[in-house]
Amino acid sequence: MNITTLTPDDNGDVDWPSADNDRRVVVTLGAFDGMHLGHQAVVRRVVELAHRHDVGSAVILFDPRPAFVHASGGSDTGSDTNNPIDTDALTGVDERLNRLEELGVEQVYVVHYTLAFASKSYIFFLGQLTGKLGMRTLVLGSDAAMGEGRKGDIKAIANLAAATGVFELDVVDDRGPGEVRIPRDWTPEAPDAPGEPADPLADASKAERRAWSKKHQAKATRAWSSSNVRYLLAHGRVREANAILGHCHAVTGEVVHGEERGRSIGFPTANLGDQVTGYLPVDGVYAGWLVDMGVADMGVAESESAGRNTTQDAPRWPAAISIGTKPTFSKTTGLHERVVEAYCITEDWLELYGHTVRVEFAGFLRPQVRFDGPDELTAELKRNVEETKRLTA
Missing domain, CATH: 3.40.50.620 (HUPs)
Structure with a gap:
């Protein structure tokens, strides 16, 4: 091309x-x-x-x-x-x-x-x-x-x-299966319970749909639209978003050194730096994949000449992915800074510092919660890993 x-x-x-x-x-x-x-x-x-x-x-x-x-x-x-x-x-x-x-x-x-x-x-x-x-x-x-x-x-x-x-x-005809209703002035909202959230209007009657639309000042939007995908990702509805995309939503970034708290409890993560390309879903823990695209300063042509296709042939592992918000603002965007880290499910030791990685989202697992201690956190992370294996099988 x-x-x-x-x-x-x-x-x-x-x-x-x-x-x-x-x-x-x-x-x-x-x-x-x-x-x-x-x-x-x-x-x-x-x-x-x-x-x-x-x-x-x-x-x-x-x-x-x-x-x-x-x-x-x-x-x-x-x-x-x-x-x-x-x-x-x-x-x-x-x-x-x-x-x-x-x-x-x-x-x-x-x-x-x-x-x-x-x-x-x-x-x-x-x-x-x-x-x-x-x-x-x-x-x-x-x-x-x-x-x-x-x-x-x-x-x-x-x-x-x-x-x-x-x-x-x-x-x-690129509209897809009709229209959906999206609140006019929505903001990202994390689910308050584990598991992929359901469409609040899935089983609603016409009267209930009208009432919901009026309450939220919802506007009609094409089902197959970037606006709808963005809205779904901002509410943890990853599988619905992926169904519209026809592929897993993904972000890319360079792996940097983090605080290494995960490593101390047996769950070392690949931490993405501040420059993440792609729309970040709402804060929470997700199942998905991590794809190693190679050294960050390697261009597409160099990557292909090295025998690696940027999407198909790169090494990839199932991953439990965490997105969290720092209590600080980015000077560039004016928004709260976000932290993306992925735990790759593999027996191999991975050295990914300085590599560009692609993080693909398969489903929402749970909201971000505070744990009383490392034992409780470790037990929950083990559950997240098992659920990730199931969703990415």
């Missing part, structure tokens, strides 16, 4: 590379945060049409997320106080690129999303894609919209395609 990174100028113009005049392409675009089943349906359609017509397949990938850029007034992502980190992003750009490659996409244009870029009209933007990239077909989800004021909705783009005749529009 070929990857081209593009940054708009101050006026929002992109210097698109000129495509091969002899080969047209099928294109889609978006942030694809989480790469859930709806996203996968759109991308698979791109690849399918490209193969059918013997043309290229291309994805325009926006990074950072448009929602984040608009909410922050145009601030970029970064590591200093002037560039806040997008803590609501489900996945980093590398994770999304890996998923796109697995789906068979030939070309990805990673476009740095800015407000100036967003201010361009959809007609101008689509003209660039047909004239520069050679777009023959545009594939979009059912409620997609683009351009200044999101005026380029499905109806408007369909009319433009019919009027010009230079490209076709192909619309994919």
Whole structure:
């Protein structure tokens, strides 16, 4: 897969590379945060049409997320106080690129999303894609919209395609099984009991659903959506989130030295540093996996040349994962700092310091609780390990 990174100028113009005049392409675009089943349906359609017509397949990938850029007034992502980190992003750009490659996409244009870029009209933007990239077909989800004021909705783009005749529009039903209701101003809330929490509306009558929605000022949201996945993870409903994603939700980070309290009671953990990529579920203990991606400063190309695929061939172990909150704030995000540590279930001694690891979440085990002493904690950790083995079998 070929990857081209593009940054708009101050006026929002992109210097698109000129495509091969002899080969047209099928294109889609978006942030694809989480790469859930709806996203996968759109991308698979791109690849399918490209193969059918013997043309290229291309994805325009926006990074950072448009929602984040608009909410922050145009601030970029970064590591200093002037560039806040997008803590609501489900996945980093590398994770999304890996998923796109697995789906068979030939070309990805990673476009740095800015407000100036967003201010361009959809007609101008689509003209660039047909004239520069050679777009023959545009594939979009059912409620997609683009351009200044999101005026380029499905109806408007369909009319433009019919009027010009230079490209076709192909619309994919990416909504999933209907809609769900999500409280308008929700905040992360840890379950108060062990086990994966159930959907509070699972067995509710229509009247009970209406009452719940009114009480929580809930809004209708597509079942297959990044917003729904984020909401589920923030309430410990990992298995429901994973069902929408079509894969386990994961975060990545570098293993650093911790306080080594786990080692003192026979449960040594891999502690992730402050720079964690991916959306952290609500505080609690989880079952999942830890995947060793190799030395942290090894790039993707070096990793592959060393004979390790970044997702499939890397060493992995079942793991009991703990997420907890420190009583301090991060200067970068303004949020409470989070601690992620994973106990790998293996007889081998693992030396992971300085390695980048991927922590995958399979299910919620229990909330964070305070124990009276090491014996009580050790007994609970043993139970967590057995439950992890069951969930990851």
